[in-house]
Amino acid sequence: PKLVYDFAEGNKDMKDLLGGKGANLAEMTNLGLPVPPGFIISAEACKVFLTTGAMPAELADEIDHHVAALEQKMGKKLGQADDPLLVSVRSGAKFSMPGMMETVLNVGLNDDSVNGLAHQSGNPRFAWDAYRRLIQMFGKTVLDMPGDVFEDAIEAAKDAKNTTNDLDLDADDLRKLVDMFKTAVRDHTGRDFPQDPREQMDLAIAAVFGSWNSERAVLYRRQERIPADLGTAVNICSMVFGNLGMDSGTGVAFTRDPSSGQPGVYGDYLQNAQGEDVVAGIRNTVPLADLEQIDKKSYDDLMAIMAKLEGHYRDLCDIEFTVERGKLWMLQTRVGKRTAGAAFRIATSLVDEGMISIDEALQRVTGAQLAQLMFPRFDADAEKHLLTKAIGASPGAACGKVVFTSAAAVEAAKRGEKVVLVRRETNPDDLHGMIAAQGILTSRGGKTSHAAVVARGMGKTCVCGAEELRVDISAKTIQVNGTSVSEGDVISIDGTTGEVFLGEVPVVPSPVVQYFEGTLDPASGDDLVASVHRLISHADGVRRLEVRTNADTGDDSARARRFGAQGIGLCRTEHMFLGERREAIERLILAEEDAERHAALAELEPLQREDFCEILKAMDGQPVTIRLIDPPLHEFLPSMEELAVKVALAEERGEDPGRDATLLAAVRRLHEQNPMLGLRGVRLGLVIPGLFAMQVRAIASAAARLKKQGLDPRPEIMIPLVGAVQELELARDEVAKVLREVSEAEGVDVHSPIGTMIELPRAALTAGQIAESAEFFSFGTNDLTQTTWGFSRDDVEGAFFSCYLEKGIFAVSPFESIDTDGVGALVKIGAERGRETRPDLKLGVCGEHGGDPDSIHFFHQVGLDYVSCSPFRVPVARLEAGRAAL
Ligand code: ADP
Ligand code: MG
Ligand code: MG
Secondary structure: OOOEEEHHHOOOOOHHHHHHHHHHHHHHHHOOOOOOOEEEEOHHHHHHHHHHOOOOOOHHHHHHHHHHHHHHHHOOOEOOOOOOEOEEEEEEEOOOOOOOOOEEEEEOOOOOHHHHHHHHHOOHHHHHHHHHHHHHHHHHHHOOOOHHHHHHHHHHHHHHOOOOOHHHOOHHHHHHHHHHHHHHHHHHHOOOOOOOHHHHHHHHHHHHHHHOOOHHHHHHHHHHOOOOOOOEEEEEEEOOOOOOOOOOEEEEEEEEOOOOOOEEEEEEEEEOOOOHHHHHOOOOOEEHHHHHHHOHHHHHHHHHHHHHHHHHHOOOEEEEEEEEOOEEEEEEEEEOOOOHHHHHHHHHHHHHOOOOOHHHHHHOOOHHHHHHHOOOEEOOOOOOEEEEEOEEEEOOEEEEEEEOOHHHHHHHHHOOOOEEEEEOOOOHHHHHHHHHOOEEEEOOOOOOOHHHHHHHHHOOEEEEOOOOOEEEOOOOEEEEOOEEEEOOOEEEEEOOOOEEEEOOOOEEOOHHHHHHHOOOOOOOOOHHHHHHHHHHHHHHHHOOOEEEEEOOOHHHHHHHHHOOOOOEEEEEOHHHHOHHHHHHHHHHHHOOOHHHHHHHHHHHHHHHHHHHHHHHHHOOOOEEEEEOOOOOHHHHOOOHHHHHHHHHHHHHOOOOOOHHHHHHHHHHHHOOOOHHHOOOOHHHHHHOOOHHHHHHHHHHHHHHHHHHOOOOOEEEEEEOOOOOHHHHHHHHHHHHHHHHHHHHHHOOOOOOOEEEEEOOHHHHHOHHHHHHHOOEEEEEHHHHHHHHHOOOHHHHHHHOHHHHHHOOOOOOOOOOOOOOOOHHHHHHHHHHHHHHHOOOOEEEEEOHHHHOHHHHHHHHHOOOOEEEEOHHHHHHHHHHHHHHOO
16 A cells, blocks of 8 residues: 655545644645645555554655655755755644654754755754754654753753853854754664664654654643544644745744634744744744734735635634745645634634534534533622733633642642642643643743643643743742742633633623523623524424433422523432432341331332422423432441440440431441442332332322422432333333322322333343333433443442553443443444334433533434433533534
């Protein structure tokens, strides 16, 4: 198979093979944009290299062929002493992994050609700067040398000249640096810096391939759920130079503001620099708008190209460009990352601009983004101590103790403390700390700095470029406008406004939540709320899945309904037995005779009836699936240890432990080794006479009362943890009998559907039989995950899940996102077999997965009727159910 592609041979849809960067360089080339010529080594070659440790046999020949063609096109050769062809060797995987992998610029320079370049460009400073960059980048990325070796030498050279500006180093200084760098290479690696350009290129290619498995790349992929086996392509791109003088420069640009989504000119520009200087925040950039003054022609060209790219990709693009002596070159573009708010605003703006359809707009936003928009904001009316205001790079409201290193952030997070990571600038090694922190604050760099880009990708709050902060990492203090902040002090950062406050600022609900609550009109002028309103309304129009909620109080039910829930998919009844009602439950458990048991049940029934009344009223006209009692009874009794101590103490004092002794005996009797697999669910109903009947009577009489008031209560009665149809038949008979009795006694028909949970593998496999007796199924995917995998959630998440995630056994916890191959297969089987028996069987899912975007798409595919999730996830589920239907 072909392993190397000229830029002109690819296009934007070839990301699997050419990586995102390569595919888009190819696309821009074919659009006729000014892209320096080059070629792409495909990710297939990388996969071979990663699995076998060697380059594919044909690769060298193919590269030779493309190098020759490139030399022909450029009219100069690699290593040509008087006018060398220089190239960059750039990584570029299918999914962008900002700063995670390596790039080497100026490949092709050596001790001879550096003089040729100096002569040819008429600019010796530039030539020596290019050479020192090559050795520096090559040393770090290809030869694995520590970056400090080079950075310290540059600092020393600047100190010697009493300057802090790289530009004050002249040709002579840079030539001396090159000598030092070459010596450092020899000292560190035992060999000379390779002088053969083709060897430089081959080593750089291997290093880029190898960087796929660098620690930080592995961590980033896990965080972003990017598959581990894709590999990266390598782009060989002829060099253009932004460091030829003040008429040259380099920059990054966005076609719209990636943090707000507003149209306008956004980006950063740096004169007389090569690309990596911008991102590294080594020197402070100027806003892109200033380029208009600096170089009007390049600015106009760039604006025209940006308009063309946005029209072509029909989305926000981000761009890397370089100006070489007044000529604009495009070095990269891609559909840009953006904040959640920007995603919604851009999607609807593009609809208004006639660029995309509303269906496409819905596909461009995600439930995860909507969830982010529902986070609270800082209270505008609270008293605050403003420390400084900088660039809001990634929105959110974060409070925490100040830490200055990633290690400290990770340590604090382990102790359960909230921290804000404060750095001068971040680099890829800070990834652990950024993940652990609530937010990130940097004193340097703009919206395109490493901190900003990575934070936006993670949905983390970030304020950057806070130049007023004097961050002293070794003293662990910040001086800012007369205030001193030390490690451990609490600060609050607002990633939208860029404000930094001392102390903890209180938060208020987001406007998007106010809109869902019905207290903010979508036409009130808040354009983000208007976008959310449009897209979620469209999702409601196209989705097939209904969205219900898990709620067991009237308040939660009412809120979920305001958030758009179409009923309750899971109303748990066990909390109704807690608090003061515990005693009645204790009496029920301790009852030795029917009379005592009846008395205890009779006490509970009216309490339950009032609970159900409240919920059924809040959900009037909508289905309310009520699950009969599920947990093992000992959960309602005091702990065995506490009781044992109490009884022992009483006995020691010669007192009669009385009821405590009886309770202790009951707790011992009910004690189970594996309560999750013990006496619970339908088993309780069958073993403890009258328990289910009492609950059903409470439900039915609540419904009867509401019906008499002219309301429309719609309870559905759900039997948990059924494994065999016989269990369900027995329970069902009892339930049906009570419903008949109440109907007769009250004189109103309170018949309600009776169904079951499918949460045991046996239930899924025998769903055909179970459906004989069930009018609906609700897949309890929490328990189904536990019973299918054979692990108990509460026990394993801390114990070994992180190890499993690290080893790649799961990409994400199966409790968070449904394991489609295993647990999902059981859901599918259950749905199919159930519907064979009973074509109109209503199918739903309750459990955490009901609010998880990926799982929702799966449930849509297997034909369920609804998902049920916690009230706050309801809007997320509505949006994702709409997206799943497109
Ligand atoms: P990353 O993915 O980390 O951005 P890139 O491969 O895009 O890495 O390159 C790093 C920097 O070098 C970027 O600023 C890019 O624009 C610049 N660069 C890459 N190739 C060239 C080239 N051929 N000429 C000039 N600058 C380049
Ligand atoms: Mg780049
Ligand atoms: Mg369960």
